[in-house]
Amino acid sequence: MMPHAAEFIFPNDMNGVAWTVMIVLYPYITGLVAGAFVVAALYHVFNFKVFAPVARFALAASFSFAAFATLPLLLHLHQPQRAFFIMFMPNFTSAMAGFGFIYSFYLTLLAVEILLVFRSDIVAMANEKGVKSLLYKALSLGVLRETAKSKEIDQKWIHVLSIVGIPGACVLHGYVGFIFGGIKANPWWSTALMPVIFLSSAIVSGVAMLILLYVIISKMRRVSVDDECLRVMMKLLWLFLILAVTLESLETLNMAYEAGEEWHMIHRLITEKLRFSFIYVQLLIGSAIPFVLLLIGWMKKIGPRTRVTLGTISSLLVLIQVLSMRFNVVIGGQMLSKSFRGFVDYIPEWHGREGIFVAIGVFTLPFILLTAVSQILPVWKVDAHDH
Amino acid sequence: MSCCDKKGAKDTCCETKHEPTGVMDASESRREFIWDAVKNFTFGALTLTAIPIFIEKADAEEVHTDKDGKEKTGHTVLFGYLVDTTKCIGCGGCMLACKKENDVPDGEFRTWVERYVYYKDGSVRVDVNLKGSFAFTELPPIDKETVEKSFFVPKLCNHCTDTPCIQVCPVGASFKTKEGVVLVDYEQCIGCAYCVQACPFGTRFINTKTQTADKCTWCYHRIQHGEKPACVDVCPTGTRTFGDINDPESEISKTLAENRIDVLKSYLGTRPKTRYIGLTAEVV
Ligand code: SF4
Numbered sequence: 184m185m186p187h188a189a190e191f192i193f194p195n196d197m198n199g200v201a202w203t204v205m206i207v208l209y210p211y212i213t214g215l216v217a218g219a220f221v222v223a224a225l226y227h228v229f230n231f232k233v234f235a236p237v238a239r240f241a242l243a244a245s246f247s248f249a250a251f252a253t254l255p256l257l258l259h260l261h262q263p264q265r266a267f268f269i270m271f272m273p274n275f276t277s278a279m280a281g282f283g284f285i286y287s288f289y290l291t292l293l294a295v296e297i298l299l300v301f302r303s304d305i306v307a308m309a310n311e312k313g314v315k316s317l318l319y320k321a322l323s324l325g326v327l328r329e330t331a332k333s334k335e336i337d338q339k340w341i342h343v344l345s346i347v348g349i350p351g352a353c354v355l356h357g358y359v360g361f362i363f364g365g366i367k368a369n370p371w372w373s374t375a376l377m378p379v380i381f382l383s384s385a386i387v388s389g390v391a392m393l394i395l396l397y398v399i400i401s402k403m404r405r406v407s408v409d410d411e412c413l414r415v416m417m418k419l420l421w422l423f424l425i426l427a428v429t430l431e432s433l434e435t436l437n438m439a440y441e442a443g444e445e446w447h448m449i450h451r452l453i454t455e456k457l458r459f460s461f462i463y464v465q466l467l468i469g470s471a472i473p474f475v476l477l478l479i480g481w482m483k484k485i486g487p488r489t490r491v492t493l494g495t496i497s498s499l500l501v502l503i504q505v506l507s508m509r510f511n512v513v514i515g516g517q518m519l520s521k522s523f524r525g526f527v528d529y530i531p532e533w534h535g536r537e538g539i540f541v542a543i544g545v546f547t548l549p550f551i552l553l554t555a556v557s558q559i560l561p562v563w564k565v566d567a568h569d570h
Numbered sequence: 571m572s573c574c575d576k577k578g579a580k581d582t583c584c585e586t587k588h589e590p591t592g593v594m595d596a597s598e599s600r601r602e603f604i605w606d607a608v609k610n611f612t613f614g615a616l617t618l619t620a621i622p623i624f625i626e627k628a629d630a631e632e633v634h635t636d637k638d639g640k641e642k643t644g645h646t647v648l649f650g651y652l653v654d655t656t657k658c659i660g661c662g663g664c665m666l667a668c669k670k671e672n673d674v675p676d677g678e679f680r681t682w683v684e685r686y687v688y689y690k691d692g693s694v695r696v697d698v699n700l701k702g703s704f705a706f707t708e709l710p711p712i713d714k715e716t717v718e719k720s721f722f723v724p725k726l727c728n729h730c731t732d733t734p735c736i737q738v739c740p741v742g743a744s745f746k747t748k749e750g751v752v753l754v755d756y757e758q759c760i761g762c763a764y765c766v767q768a769c770p771f772g773t774r775f776i777n778t779k780t781q782t783a784d785k786c787t788w789c790y791h792r793i794q795h796g797e798k799p800a801c802v803d804v805c806p807t808g809t810r811t812f813g814d815i816n817d818p819e820s821e822i823s824k825t826l827a828e829n830r831i832d833v834l835k836s837y838l839g840t841r842p843k844t845r846y847i848g849l850t851a852e853v854v
Pocket residue numbers: 726727728729730733734735736752768769770771772773774785840
């Protein structure tokens with residue numbers, strides 16, 4: 184093909200990108216759900232007793248994020264009042280059609296698991312006097328008595344739900360990746376690696392969020408951070424960060440090496456349009472620096488205070504990394520006009536239904552819910568047998 | 571009836587008595603499509619990738635039988651569209667006609683005309699006429715000293731046979747009629763814009779008036795009554811031809827048979843039913 188100089192984008196691209204910052208937020212929040220759940224599941228299923236201090240909180244966090252995972256989508260739809268069509272008349276050849284079902288299933292699973300994990304506390308508080316007990320009576324779903332046998336059954340179910348929840352989390356997030364990966368029209372998206380990339384970065388973001396919240400809330404509660412718990416979480420984060428970054432880079436490297444027709448534009452996309460968010464933020468600040476910090480941080484020789492500092496900084500950077508990765512995929516992909524002769528401009532909108540202010544508002548909601556859940560349920564209590 | 575095109579649709583396209591043979595009521599076709607999707611899902615649980623092939627096979631066979639056998643009676647109409655780029659003068663009349671006929675908002679396009687300019691230094695530049703009246707403004711005036719050749723390429727929905735846009739629509743609002751016309755049900759579309767992402771040709775957009783996905787319908791409200799799409803009618807040079815490609819006697823079938831035909835982005839396997847004469851490798 185001959186070289187071409189002038190930029191040309193298809194006329195309908197001149198109005199900007201069709202998927203906005205809300206579609207960046209949607210996989211970001213969903214990722215946090217999946218990631219936080221993994222920590223809880225490692226504790227319940229794989230016996231990672233070291234996570235006992237955060238196991239309950241992880242579940243509560245996962246639930247709080249899940250509760251708002253659909254909100255960005257609703258805000259994005261141009262006909263939000265028809266949102267339920269996706270469940271009533273799904274077209275199953277669409278990767279998006281399964282969303283309603285997978286999401287509802289997962290949210291229910293999380294809610295049930297939380298009720299089971301906190302059952303003893305709920306029952307105890309439901310049996311107390313006062314107005315407050317009414318709330319716990321409702322949460323107890325009518326079960327106001329516990330026996331050794333019932334506790335045993337609950338434990339069994341928690342185990343089962345955690346086991347089901349692991350592939351559930353993989354499907355939930357892998358599927359989000361497939362929404363992009365299955366679009367052959369867009370070479371920046373179209374790769375079978377996309378679901379795995381999304382999944383690994385989801386776990387990364389979830390674990391990082393847990394570390395950050397654990398450290399901050401411990402400080403606020405004036406309790407000390409469990410050093411071993413933090414250390415292992417940092418190790419886990421380090422591992423998954425390597426996996427995520429390797430996969431993300433592999434995809435790009437492979438495209439560069441094959442240097443197919445689309446590489447010419449993708450190269451420009453990365454080095455010109457996404458230079459800041461991809462090279463500087465996603466790769467350097469968000470990946471390389473935390474890689475080193477986490478590596479130092481999970482070593483046994485490091486003192487607890489340094490570990491807390493390293494954990495906090497690296498988690499924050501990793502959270503930024505994942506957000507920028509979502510941005511680079513979702514917005515970056517759309518910057519590539521299907522004419523492959525020019526780029527679509529992305530001008531972030533501040534106000535309006537899909538604006539950045541609303542996005543920030545949406546992102547604070549899970550934290551408000553999490554605060555409420557923490558008031559109602561003893562999320563920091565460590566299971567008796569793991570004390 | 572949501573299948574109908576917006577303008578003047580209500581009083582025309584819902585009448586069934588004028589429909590050409592084989593034309594199906596859109597809601598019926600939609601229902602059938604959804605049913606197809608359900609059936610295919612069961613099948614697709616095992617072979618997900620085979621779904622689109624599976625749906626389209628039926629179409630292909632139908633076309634075949636009709637072409638090879640039977641008289642016109644009972645034959646299945648399959649519409650096609652042909653753009654002869656060698657005839658286009660870039661006036662943009664088609665675009666204006668489309669805008670008027672279909673009430674397309676400003677800045678949104680169901681059809682447009684691109685200009686490819688090949689310079690003697692080996693570079694190729696492209697710009698587009700978005701205003702009609704030969705209004706190509708991006709590139710400097712053609713200078714015989716520096717320009718080797720130049721031509722125009724009108725664009726519109728390809729009404730693909732294997733449609734990524736229908737495949738990705740989560741609610742089945744994008745569908746195909748029996749005559750092969752790809753439409754959007756404006757009352758069912760949730761405006762997720764997934765189809766906009768999936769169409770490799772940039773022909774879909776979210777219509778700011780209807781807040782739903784939109785694109786060329788080949789003027790479905792007109793072709794149901796044997797009329798031609800507005801763009802075909804208005805083109806002064808006969809660049810655009812429309813008709814039944816299952817009818818060997820139709821003008822389009824004859825031109826298709828006599829020429830070297832190409833489609834856009836054939837490597838993506840969408841098997842467009844909008845076909846072209848005179849494309850080059852640079853046309854995107
Ligand atoms: S050109 Fe685009 S919108 Fe038209 S049928 Fe093909 S994929 Fe769908």
